[in-house]
Amino acid sequence: MVEKAEAIFKEFREHSIAEFFKKNRQMLGYAGKIRSLTTIVHEYVTNGLDACEEAGILPDITVKIKQLGHDHYEVYCEDNGPGIPKTHVGKVFAQMLAGTKFHRFIQQRGQQGIGATGCTLYAQITTGKPIHVITSTKNGKVYEVDIMIDVKRNKPVIMNEKEYDGDWHGTKVRGEFKEVTFNWSEYGPGEYIRRTAVANPHAKITFIAPDGRKITYNRAVSVVPERAKPSKPHPKGLTIDDLLEYAHHSKERTIRTFLVKTFDRMSNAKADEIEKLTSIDFKRKPDSLTWKDAEEIIDAIKKVKFLAPSTKELKPIGEKQIKKAILNVLEPQFHAVVTRPPSVYRGGVPFIVEAGVAYGGKAGRVVGDSVGAEIMRFANRAPLLFDAGADVITKVVNEVDWNRYGLKKVDTLPVSIIVNVVSTYIPYTSAGKQAIADIEEIHKEVKFALMEVGRQIGGHIRRERKKYEKQTKKMTLLKYVPEVAAAVAALTGDNKKELEMKLVKMIEKKYSGNGADEEEGEEQ
Numbered sequence: 446m447v448e449k450a451e452a453i454f455k456e457f458r459e460h461s462i463a464e465f466f467k468k469n470r471q472m473l474g475y476a477g478k479i480r481s482l483t484t485i486v487h488e489y490v491t492n493g494l495d496a497c498e499e500a501g502i503l504p505d506i507t508v509k510i511k512q513l514g515h516d517h518y519e520v521y522c523e524d525n526g527p528g529i530p531k532t533h534v535g536k537v538f539a540q541m542l543a544g545t546k547f548h549r550f551i552q553q554r555g556q557q558g559i560g561a562t563g564c565t566l567y568a569q570i571t572t573g574k575p576i577h578v579i580t581s582t583k584n585g586k587v588y589e590v591d592i593m594i595d596v597k598r599n600k601p602v603i604m605n606e607k608e609y610d611g612d613w614h615g616t617k618v619r620g621e622f623k624e625v626t627f628n629w630s631e632y633g634p635g636e637y638i639r640r641t642a643v644a645n646p647h648a649k650i651t652f653i654a655p656d657g658r659k660i661t662y663n664r665a666v667s668v669v670p671e672r673a674k675p676s677k678p679h680p681k682g683l684t685i686d687d688l689l690e691y692a693h694h695s696k697e698r699t700i701r702t703f704l705v706k707t708f709d710r711m712s713n714a715k716a717d718e719i720e721k722l723t724s725i726d727f728k729r730k731p732d733s734l735t736w737k738d739a740e741e742i743i744d745a746i747k748k749v750k751f752l753a754p755s756t757k758e759l760k761p762i763g764e765k766q767i768k769k770a771i772l773n774v775l776e777p778q779f780h781a782v783v784t785r786p787p788s789v790y791r792g793g794v795p796f797i798v799e800a801g802v803a804y805g806g807k808a809g810r811v812v813g814d815s816v817g818a819e820i821m822r823f824a825n826r827a828p829l830l831f832d833a834g835a836d837v838i839t840k841v842v843n844e845v846d847w848n849r850y851g852l853k854k855v856d857t858l859p860v861s862i863i864v865n866v867v868s869t870y871i872p873y874t875s876a877g878k879q880a881i882a883d884i885e886e887i888h889k890e891v892k893f894a895l896m897e898v899g900r901q902i903g904g905h906i907r908r909e910r911k912k913y914e915k916q917t918k919k920m921t922l923l924k925y926v927p928e929v930a931a932a933v934a935a936l937t938g939d940n941k942k943e944l945e946m947k948l949v950k951m952i953e954k955k956y957s958g959n960g961a962d963e964e965e966g967e968e969q
């Protein structure tokens with residue numbers, strides 16, 4: 446029997462974004478017990494670092510994970526950021542698609558307005574419990590509250606509100622989660638925090654693990670990174686839909702001023718050029734733009750030449766700072782770093798690639814009793830631990846011929862390969878934000894960066910090898926000194942001790958210094 450449309454459509458319902466993610470929690474990174482725990486730590490730590498950065502505060506972050514039972518943990522995260530105004534706390538932790546970042550073109554770790562609420566949702570669906578938040582904006586008051594989410598309405602449910610006097614700023618969040626587990630693998634929270642320390646040398650991070658181990662990553666630099674500033678979208682990256690949305694929210698009086706004020710590199714002259722290519726009167730109000738008008742404008746934009754997007758708003762970690770972080774956390778034998786010049790993907794989004802290689806010391810990943818290479822991937826300084834196979838960085842690392850740089854069988858060496866992609870919009874492959882899409886321009890930049898650090902590290906390795914060879918030769922020669930001195934003394938009648946001293950001096954002179962001047966040594 447054929448079912449009537451009316452009967453089928455009795456089932457028609459609307460559902461909220463929170464209901465959607467409740468069913469599709471894997472999209473937010475809640476897949477697998479270890480990954481789920483790391484995701485929670487990631488969401489709270491990135492929010493703390495973003496908040497500090499925006500407020501110009503040197504971050505001091507503490508993460509504590511306590512085991513409460515089998516696959517059952519408490520996560521506590523504290524930051525010394527600016528705090529959250531009382532009126533916004535509910536929405537921050539229990540409303541999906543709410544935040545200060547999504548609508549701005551600014552380089553930050555978070556960008557979607559889902560992370561914190563995702564954690565609340567996961568606590569709620571695995572334990573039925575709210576998350577506990579204490580925050581203060583240094584206004585003399587501390588606000589403490591339990592928060593759950595009304596999943597059907599995607600709205601916060603506030604409970605046990607308290608307000609009392611206090612004089613500090615920051616945010617403390619505590620949540621209880623099941624279907625999570627802790628370990629020290631490269632996918633666990635411990636590794637996540639280690640990598641966060643590598644990319645954030647200005648942060649002090651303390652981690653207290655469920656086994657009681659306390660690890661503190663002290664600041665390697667004590668300057669607050671320059672704040673990333675919001676940038677304007679570049680016309681070449683616009684779609685018709687984007688243009689309409691900006692136009693309909695614009696408060697400008699004419700299409701012309703709307704274009705000039707809203708977009709990067711859009712001068713009056715460019716707006717005139719575009720107007721001439723369309724049949725639209727640019728004195729009209731921006732909210733009168735129709736789909737057809739927007740289509741015409743986008744077509745015209747394609748024909749007009751614009752300067753490349755401005756990149757001054759991007760803030761890479763910087764070579765000096767990466768060096769300090771590498772020395773602080775990895776204590777390698779040698780290392781190399783590079784920050785590439787800014788570039789642009791999809792015609793309109795600026796980005797910068799930074800890379801580093803650390804060799805020896807604590808670099809590389811210990812597996813059992815051997816050490817192997819590790820790839821540390823970062824997006825706007827936030828570590829990416831999962832979905833490595835889908836990530837452009839992993840692909841490029843595998844493409845590079847490391848043999849050329851003296852790193853034969855790189856997989857088996859104590860090497861950390863570090864890549865940070867900085868952008869006002871990181872093109873993630875999914876809402877879980879763990880892999881950067883393989884976009885041609887980004888691919889190319891990552892490759893250049895890795896080749897550059899490869900060349901540098903290759904030089905170090907060659908020098909180091911020569912130094913080692915020189916040292917071995919010296920030791921061998923010194924071994925024969927007494928015998929040679931005795932033989933010469935017997936032949937010439939000279940004093941054996943004096944001869945010995947002369948020979949030692951000669952050898953020391955020839956093989957002193959580092960490997961770089963070996964050739965010179967050979968001539969002597």
Ligand SMILES: Nc1ncnc2c1ncn2[C@@H]1O[C@H](COP(=O)(O)OP(=O)(O)OP(=O)(O)O)[C@@H](O)[C@H]1O
Nearest residue numbers: 492496537544545546555556557558559560561616
């Ligand atoms: N520790 C904090 N201190 C101050 N503000 C915070 C803190 N945590 C979150 N916020 C605010 O709450 C908003 C929502 O956070 P949430 O993690 O849900 O989204 P996001 O960071 O904007 O993006 P993403 O979903 O990519 O993480 C943030 O945009 C920020 O304004």
Ligand SMILES: [Mg+2]
Nearest residue numbers: 492555560561
């Ligand atoms: Mg966030």
